[in-house]
Amino acid sequence: MEVKEINEKEVLTKLLNFTKTKGRKGIVEQLLSKFGSLKQVVDAQKDDLYPIISEREVSLINFVKEFTAIYNHLKIKETEKVNCPQAVVDYLKAEMNGLKVEKMYVLLLNASNQLIKVVELDEGTENRSAVYPRKVARLCLQYYAVSVILAHNHPGGSLKPSQNDILATEAIHKALKTIESYLLDHIIIAGNDYYSFKDNGLI
Numbered sequence: 001m002e003v004k005e006i007n008e009k010e011v012l013t014k015l016l017n018f019t020k021t022k023g024r025k026g027i028v029e030q031l032l033s034k035f036g037s038l039k040q041v042v043d044a045q046k047d048d049l050y051p052i053i054s055e056r057e058v059s060l061i062n063f064v065k066e067f068t069a070i071y072n073h074l075k076i077k078e079t080e081k082v083n084c085p086q087a088v089v090d091y092l093k094a095e096m097n098g099l100k101v102e103k104m105y106v107l108l109l110n111a112s113n114q115l116i117k118v119v120e121l122d123e124g125t126e127n128r129s130a131v132y133p134r135k136v137a138r139l140c141l142q143y144y145a146v147s148v149i150l151a152h153n154h155p156g157g158s159l160k161p162s163q164n165d166i167l168a169t170e171a172i173h174k175a176l177k178t179i180e181s182y183l184l185d186h187i188i189i190a191g192n193d194y195y196s197f198k199d200n201g202l203i
Contacts, residue, residue: 008032008037008038009028009029009032011038012028012031012032012038012041013028015060015061015064016028016053016057016060018060019054019056019057019060027052027053030052031049031052031053034048034052035048039097039192041061042061042064042065042098043065043097043098044098046058046062049061065094065098068094069091069094069095071094088107088149088151088187089187089189089194092105092151092153092187092189092194093189093192093194096151096152096153096189097153097189097191097192099153099155100155101155102152102153102154102155103120103121103152103153104120104121104132104150104151104152105118105119105120105121105150105151105152106118106119106121106136106139106148106149106150106151107148107149107150107151108139108140108143108145108148109145109146109147109148109149109184110144110145110146111146113147116143116144116145117143117145119139121135121136132168132171132172133168133171133172133174133175133176134175136148136150136172136175136176137175137176137178137179137181140176140179140181141179145181146181146182147181147182147183147184148172148176148181148182148183148184149183149184149185149186149187150169150172150183150185150186150187151186151187151188151189152165152186152188152189153188153189153190154188154189154190156190157190157191158190159188159190159193159194159195160195161186161188161195161197161202165186165188166202169183169186169197169202169203173203183203184198184203185197185198185203186198186202186203
């Protein structure tokens, strides 16, 4: 099956046409010139977009991003089993891309590997290896989760796990064993790419 090449200018033009910007010339070219790509336009901060487009147009772009994240969330929630990492990665990319700060999420799964809930673990600057094991274990007990997938983003763009990432993963893995739950994977999202602890032998 032939994959159609994406024309970013055409896609962005069609999107903005929903807000009746047809008569304003050069908007799409300005956006792509300033931000570099369609993805970067969608991920841009509101204040960076306002000099070029209106509040209505910014709201539409933000809605598209939110809709994509919700769609991918429902996609993995409604699948029979979360055995395919690509579905999880697609959801995480939509949820995390464009974030300027690092965030950690836990995906809670039942005995059939179906998604129960996605929880953001926001512990600020506290030591992950000390805080997250307890919190993840409590969530498993609260939602009767049999297994979990961890995920966090690297805003700086590096896919390489830090020593703290590795220590936190090991600590969570051990904590879950004590309650007979299992850590299936830990995924790092950086830009449009990802790193799997499982695929790289760290779990």
